Ligand SMILES: O=C(O)CCC(=O)C(=O)O
């Protein structure tokens with residue numbers, strides 16, 4: 001296979017916002033990275049507190065309620081508060097995509113037994129949003145989960161345990177569709193405790 005250029009330059013540390021964000025490469029093609037030290041404990045809690053009163057049952061990309069995705073969630077408006085602005089700026093720097101390409105930050109909550117079954121984050125070519133499709137994902141874990149809730153890539157045998165303040169990055173803007181398809185992933189059911197994540201998705205072109 002010819003190696004394709006990734007969006008994210010591969011480094012072991014990313015100095016951003018006076019933080020030293022650490023990186024562990026989990027997979028190269030497609031690039032999948034676990035970041036440490038992305039959000040402070042205070043930022044994780046502040047995101048949960050801002051999202052909690054506004055949560056709604058999650059839908060699929062086609063706006064349907066489905067057993068494939070049983071969490072609840074909320075999309076923040078772009079720039080809606082100083083906290084959101086700070087985090088959006090950081091995720092844009094870290095993901096190496098301009099902020100103008102960013103969707104609003106999404107927070108998701110999973111109670112025990114809730115999950116997100118295997119899916120892609122990019123839109124299929126029949127979906128209108130595929131005109132300006134997603135190119136990369138950052139899942140930030142806002143709490144430690146007692147048991148379950150791992151993010152897994154079933155075709156790559158990768159399993160990532162939620163750790164508060166850490167994040168999982170992957171991208172799917174490759175010319176070879178097979179590489180993009182390897183980013184099929186799941187949020188496994190929470191077994192004990194609860195799970196909070198914040199998602200940042202980037203688009204190919206300007207989105208805001
Ligand atoms: O909760 C997770 O671990 C994965 C979430 C996810 O894949 C998504 O929201 O698209």
Ligand SMILES: [Fe+2]
Pocket residue numbers: 119120121185
């Ligand atoms: Fe996803």
